Amino acid sequence: MTTPRNLVVLGAGTAGTMIVNKLRRRLPREDWSITVVDKDDVHDYQPGYLFIPFGLNTPDQIRRTKRPFIHDGVDLVMGEIERVDTSSHEVRLEGGRTLPYDQLVIATGTTPRPDQTEGTLGPQWHCEVGEFYTYEGALALRDRLDRFTGGRLVVHITELPIKCPVAPLEFTFLADDFLRQRGLRERTELVFVTPLDGAFTKPVASRTLGKLLEDKDIHVEPDFMVERIDQDRKVLVSYDEREVAYDQLVTVPLNMGADFVAASGLGDELNYVPVDKHTFLATGYDDVFALGDASNIPTSKAGSVAHFSVDVFVDNFVEHVAGRPMTHSFDGHANCFVESGHGKALLLDFNYDTEPLTGTFPLPKVGPMRLLAESRANHLGKLAFRHVYWNALLPGRPLGLPAEMSMSGKKPA
Known part of the structure; x- marks a missing residue:
C-alpha cells in the first residue's frame, strides 16, 4: 500500500477553505492527505466589516468558527506559521512542529x-x-x-x-x-x-x-x-x-501579505507571492501555488477573484499532480458590488484586459443586476451574498457562475 501524498494549504480563509473542500471531492483519499493550517478557529465574512459602523450588520452575522466549514476529510491544524522550507518541503510552525508537503498552496491573504x-x-x-x-x-x-x-x-x-x-x-x-x-x-x-x-x-x-x-x-x-x-x-x-x-x-x-512569506524567501516587497497570473504556480517552483489575496496577480484583492480563481485552480491542480499540462487559464475575472447609499449599489465586472462595461449580470438583458449603474437590485444582491457565502461558497458548492468573464449582454460604457 502506497503512502498518500501531502497537500498542505496555508490559510483557512475564503480561498483556502474553498480549495480544501473542492479538492477533497476530487482527490482520492488513498492518494492524498489534505491539511489546512490557520492561526485560530475564527472565520469572518470580511465584506460585512463595511456595514458594522453604520449598524447595518451585527457582529454575529459575520463571525463563525472555521471547523464546521471544513470538509470532514481535511485535517485542520491551528498554529502560527514560522516559515516554509522549500528545500526540505516542510512548513514549520511556531513551537517546532513541521508539516511535510508534496504540494503547497499559500492562501494566507493580506492584512492591514x-x-x-x-x-x-x-x-x-x-x-x-x-x-x-x-x-x-x-x-x-x-x-x-x-x-x-x-x-x-x-x-x-x-x-x-x-x-x-x-x-x-x-x-x-x-x-x-x-x-x-x-x-x-x-x-x-x-x-x-x-x-x-x-x-x-x-x-x-x-x-x-x-x-x-x-x-x-x-x-x-x-x-x-x-x-x-x-x-x-x-x-x-x-x-x-x-x-x-x-x-x-x-x-x-x-496592506501586506504574511510575514512568513518574506521569512521563506517567497515574497515581493509587500510579502505577496509572485505567481503565473493564469495558473497561480509560484515563480520558480513546481510544487508551490498561491491563491486569493496572498498572490501578486494584477487584479482586485476581492472575494470574487478568490471564487473564480479557485474554480480554475482546482481543475488545473488535478491535471498538474497527474503529470499533465495545466489546460485552464484564469483571465483575472472580478466583479464587485459598490454600495452607493440610499439602498442602491453599482456592480463592476472586469478582468485583466477588459474595463468594466455596461449591461446586465449574470444574464443578458434579464439581469437582474445592472452593470456600472446604480440599482436597488444590486444592493439587494450584495446583502443576499452573505447567505450565499456561508451556505454555498465556503462549502465549495457550485454557484452556476462561470469563472471566465462573459461578454454576453455587455457593451462599452
Missing part, C-alpha cells in the same frame, strides 16, 4: 499594517483615527460614528493594493447616507483622500464613481502619498508636504 505608516498607532488609534478593515476596528468605528455630531470626516487610502479596493468608496457613500439620515450632512465636510489620480484604478469605473462623489458633494484629494499621520495636529501629511486636516479620520492602512 498600520505599523508601517508613521503616527498611525498613536493614542487616537481606533478613536479619532479609525479603520474598518478589521473586526475590532469596525466595532470601534461604529461607536465613534454613533457619537459623531459633525466636522471634517476624512476617508483615506494609504497605498494600493488593498483588500476590496472599492470598500473605501463604499464607506464614503454610506457615510454620506448615514449623515443625511441623522441630519448631520450639512454640518459635515466629507473628504476622500487617495494615492490614485481618480476614484478607482479602472478609468471607466473611475469616471462613473468620480461623478457620484461630485454629485454627493464629497471632495476628492487625489495623488496623495501619505508620509505620516500627525495626531497632535490631527492632519495627514504627504511626501510632497500637503496636509489634510481631520476631526474623524477613517484610514485604510497599507
Whole structure:
C-alpha cells in the first residue's frame, strides 16, 4: 500500500477553505492527505466589516468558527506559521512542529499594517483615527460614528493594493447616507483622500464613481502619498508636504501579505507571492501555488477573484499532480458590488484586459443586476451574498457562475 501524498494549504480563509473542500471531492483519499493550517478557529465574512459602523450588520452575522466549514476529510491544524522550507518541503510552525508537503498552496491573504505608516498607532488609534478593515476596528468605528455630531470626516487610502479596493468608496457613500439620515450632512465636510489620480484604478469605473462623489458633494484629494499621520495636529501629511486636516479620520492602512512569506524567501516587497497570473504556480517552483489575496496577480484583492480563481485552480491542480499540462487559464475575472447609499449599489465586472462595461449580470438583458449603474437590485444582491457565502461558497458548492468573464449582454460604457 502506497503512502498518500501531502497537500498542505496555508490559510483557512475564503480561498483556502474553498480549495480544501473542492479538492477533497476530487482527490482520492488513498492518494492524498489534505491539511489546512490557520492561526485560530475564527472565520469572518470580511465584506460585512463595511456595514458594522453604520449598524447595518451585527457582529454575529459575520463571525463563525472555521471547523464546521471544513470538509470532514481535511485535517485542520491551528498554529502560527514560522516559515516554509522549500528545500526540505516542510512548513514549520511556531513551537517546532513541521508539516511535510508534496504540494503547497499559500492562501494566507493580506492584512492591514498600520505599523508601517508613521503616527498611525498613536493614542487616537481606533478613536479619532479609525479603520474598518478589521473586526475590532469596525466595532470601534461604529461607536465613534454613533457619537459623531459633525466636522471634517476624512476617508483615506494609504497605498494600493488593498483588500476590496472599492470598500473605501463604499464607506464614503454610506457615510454620506448615514449623515443625511441623522441630519448631520450639512454640518459635515466629507473628504476622500487617495494615492490614485481618480476614484478607482479602472478609468471607466473611475469616471462613473468620480461623478457620484461630485454629485454627493464629497471632495476628492487625489495623488496623495501619505508620509505620516500627525495626531497632535490631527492632519495627514504627504511626501510632497500637503496636509489634510481631520476631526474623524477613517484610514485604510497599507496592506501586506504574511510575514512568513518574506521569512521563506517567497515574497515581493509587500510579502505577496509572485505567481503565473493564469495558473497561480509560484515563480520558480513546481510544487508551490498561491491563491486569493496572498498572490501578486494584477487584479482586485476581492472575494470574487478568490471564487473564480479557485474554480480554475482546482481543475488545473488535478491535471498538474497527474503529470499533465495545466489546460485552464484564469483571465483575472472580478466583479464587485459598490454600495452607493440610499439602498442602491453599482456592480463592476472586469478582468485583466477588459474595463468594466455596461449591461446586465449574470444574464443578458434579464439581469437582474445592472452593470456600472446604480440599482436597488444590486444592493439587494450584495446583502443576499452573505447567505450565499456561508451556505454555498465556503462549502465549495457550485454557484452556476462561470469563472471566465462573459461578454454576453455587455457593451462599452
